[in-house]
Amino acid sequence: MTPADGLGTRPWPVGPRAIVFLLLLAAGSWGVVYLELDPADLLPGAGGVATTKRFFARALSPAWVTEARFVPVDSPPLLIGALEAAWQTLRFAAAAVALSLVIGIALGVPASTAVWAPDPEGSPSIARRFARRSLLPALYLVTRTIIGFLRSIHELLWAVLFLVAFGLNDLTAVVAIALPYGGVLAKIFSEMIDEAPRDSAETLREAGARPLQVLLFALLPRALPDMTGYAFYRMECALRASAVLGFFGFPTLGLFIRQSFSATNYGEVWTYLYTLALLVILFDAWSGAVRRRLTS
Amino acid sequence: MERCCSTQADILSAQTRSRQQIRILHARRPRDWFLRTSLIAFAGLLCAAIWIGDFEWKFSEQRGRNLARFAEEMRPFPLQHEPWSTDVAFRWSAQLLDDKGAAAAAKTLAISLVAISIAGSIALVLSFPAARTFARPDAWSRSSPASRPSNRIAWTSLYLSTRAALIALRAMPEYVWAFLLLAALGPTPWVAILALALHNIGTLGRLGAETVENAEPRVFETLRAVGADRTQVVAFGLWPQLLPRFLLFYFYRWETCVREATVLGMLGIASLGFWIDDARARGHTDELVFWVLLGSAIVLVGDATSALARWAVRRA
Numbered sequence: 001m002t003p004a005d006g007l008g009t010r011p012w013p014v015g016p017r018a019i020v021f022l023l024l025l026a027a028g029s030w031g032v033v034y035l036e037l038d039p040a041d042l043l044p045g046a047g048g049v050a051t052t053k054r055f056f057a058r059a060l061s062p063a064w065v066t067e068a069r070f071v072p073v074d075s076p077p078l079l080i081g082a083l084e085a086a087w088q089t090l091r092f093a094a095a096a097v098a099l100s101l102v103i104g105i106a107l108g109v110p111a112s113t114a115v116w117a118p119d120p121e122g123s124p125s126i127a128r129r130f131a132r133r134s135l136l137p138a139l140y141l142v143t144r145t146i147i148g149f150l151r152s153i154h155e156l157l158w159a160v161l162f163l164v165a166f167g168l169n170d171l172t173a174v175v176a177i178a179l180p181y182g183g184v185l186a187k188i189f190s191e192m193i194d195e196a197p198r199d200s201a202e203t204l205r206e207a208g209a210r211p212l213q214v215l216l217f218a219l220l221p222r223a224l225p226d227m228t229g230y231a232f233y234r235m236e237c238a239l240r241a242s243a244v245l246g247f248f249g250f251p252t253l254g255l256f257i258r259q260s261f262s263a264t265n266y267g268e269v270w271t272y273l274y275t276l277a278l279l280v281i282l283f284d285a286w287s288g289a290v291r292r293r294l295t296s
Numbered sequence: 297m298e299r300c301c302s303t304q305a306d307i308l309s310a311q312t313r314s315r316q317q318i319r320i321l322h323a324r325r326p327r328d329w330f331l332r333t334s335l336i337a338f339a340g341l342l343c344a345a346i347w348i349g350d351f352e353w354k355f356s357e358q359r360g361r362n363l364a365r366f367a368e369e370m371r372p373f374p375l376q377h378e379p380w381s382t383d384v385a386f387r388w389s390a391q392l393l394d395d396k397g398a399a400a401a402a403k404t405l406a407i408s409l410v411a412i413s414i415a416g417s418i419a420l421v422l423s424f425p426a427a428r429t430f431a432r433p434d435a436w437s438r439s440s441p442a443s444r445p446s447n448r449i450a451w452t453s454l455y456l457s458t459r460a461a462l463i464a465l466r467a468m469p470e471y472v473w474a475f476l477l478l479a480a481l482g483p484t485p486w487v488a489i490l491a492l493a494l495h496n497i498g499t500l501g502r503l504g505a506e507t508v509e510n511a512e513p514r515v516f517e518t519l520r521a522v523g524a525d526r527t528q529v530v531a532f533g534l535w536p537q538l539l540p541r542f543l544l545f546y547f548y549r550w551e552t553c554v555r556e557a558t559v560l561g562m563l564g565i566a567s568l569g570f571w572i573d574d575a576r577a578r579g580h581t582d583e584l585v586f587w588v589l590l591g592s593a594i595v596l597v598g599d600a601t602s603a604l605a606r607w608a609v610r611r612a
Contacts, residue, residue, distance in 0.1 A: 020608055028413030031406035035485045044480040052480040094345030152592040154555045164581055165366035171351050240469040280467040293331045
């Protein structure tokens with residue numbers, strides 16, 4: 001950018017973007033120094049090499065039948081078991097997303113500002129003025145705080161808290177995913193409602209519609225395609241989260257990955273890993289197609 | 297008095313007409329069967345999971361007792377079965393922070409920063425071969441001379457293999473990557489860094505590739521037409537468009553990296569999660585809750601920093 005192009009002069013010799021880049025470099029370097037990272041540690045140790053070799057040797061030959069020598073009598077064949085685990089992963093994720101959508105809409109609407117139009121000309125009633133000056137900002141602040149809190153705790157940490165409080169229970173996993181996801185959905189939904197075109201909202205408002213009517217018939221319909229697309233994306237993330245919760249004892253894919261890995265049945269590990277990858281990739285493809293059509 | 301003379305009948309007929317128009321517009325709305333089926337299937341899946349998913353939704357008496365016990369146990373240890381004292385609670389927290397908390401928090405941040413630096417640099421490079429508009433012999437040139445088939449095959453296979461690698465990297469959650477890496481590398485911070493980096497290369501690479509594909513092609517076509525080669529187009533046309541968008545994604549992903557870096561410690565790597573798992577294993581609910589809240593504070597600080605940085609990038 002030359003000074004002659006008339007876009008004004010820069011206050012600093014380097015632009016904000018250059019500063020951001022320098023800071024990024026500094027932050028990364030600080031991390032390396034603070035953690036005393038040694039590139040030599042990137043090579044597996046003596047025990048690690050053997051494990052790694054045996055593990056990767058099975059990458060292209062995943063197990064088709066159970067590798068464990070002793071299995072309980074009533075356990076299903078490996079592939080059926082993998083499918084069953086995939087179904088469990090899907091079940092937890094879907095229930096969690098359903099619950100988080102409820103939370104997301106319940107908190108996302110009061111956290112958006114588009115619903116509340118500025119007062120019409122003239123003197124509004126005292127009740128209305130009170131609502132606008134104190135109730136609405138308070139409501140906004142409270143919902144934003146709840147959203148921030150829900151979002152700031154990772155689903156696995158919610159799971160650990162609930163495990164300690166309620167023990168291993170299917171609902172634990174669902175609520176653990178649903179709380180932070182509800183927070184994220186609320187934040188994104190409120191932004192989407194605020195950023196959606198306001199044309200129909202203003203038309204309705206001029207025709208005398210109340211805020212609730214404006215919300216239901218103008219703002220939400222405008223934001224709905226984006227919101228639906230985002231819900232699909234969150235389901236994709238929930239599948240991964242649900243699989244990982246298996247590491248904490250829930251009957252999803254993570255449980256079987258951990259069990260087979262610690263029993264050194266690496267072929268089985270790959271079977272479960274491929275099942276997980278397939279599940280996520282299939283949903284990814286589906287949700288990608290849906291989002292492309294929603295936004296076009 | 298001309299204006300007020302529209303009769304009741306006039307108004308009614310006007311209403312009917314506009315209703316008809318709405319009906320016609322409604323009938324003519326674009327309909328997409330794939331989209332419609334997908335949405336019904338998705339909604340059905342969610343409802344089925346709730347209604348027939350076999351979850352125990354009732355808040356039983358047992359759950360109430362569990363919650364009460366948990367609420368008592370999460371009080372700081374010196375205050376259990378004692379009246380509340382902010383002073384004691386504060387000293388207890390300061391002690392924990394001083395002993396382990398501050399160092400663990402700094403390590404968590406450091407891990408996330410190194411991980412996102414690695415992921416960002418690699419993903420930035422990979423977004424080019426993963427973009428359909430770039431990975432072809434005649435990128436952006438409108439009057440393309442017939443390219444050799446070998447050339448075309450080379451570019452296509454480069455494109456497909458990069459895409460496949462990005463998809464595979466993304467499909468595996470960070471936690472699974474870390475679990476597998478831990479067995480190979482032992483408990484070093486590298487495990488968390490590599491796990492975060494691998495997953496985020498997948499995400500950032502895809503986002504970067506989409507940015508390249510969605511970039512306004514006319515500039516590049518013009519540059520090509522006046523004789524610029526691929527490198528020059530990238531350096532002078534694409535780079536300035538790509539960079540700000542990419543930085544935004546970078547900071548968004550960094551926010552998740554901070555969250556995940558906390559959690560990955562539970563596998564035995566020295567981040568905050570290590571102490572979370574430690575407190576859980578020893579049954580110290582008070583410490584567990586304290587670490588989780590500390591993690592929450594770190595995340596909030598990270599989110600605020602990221603929001604500030606994104607604002608700076610947007611302003612630039």
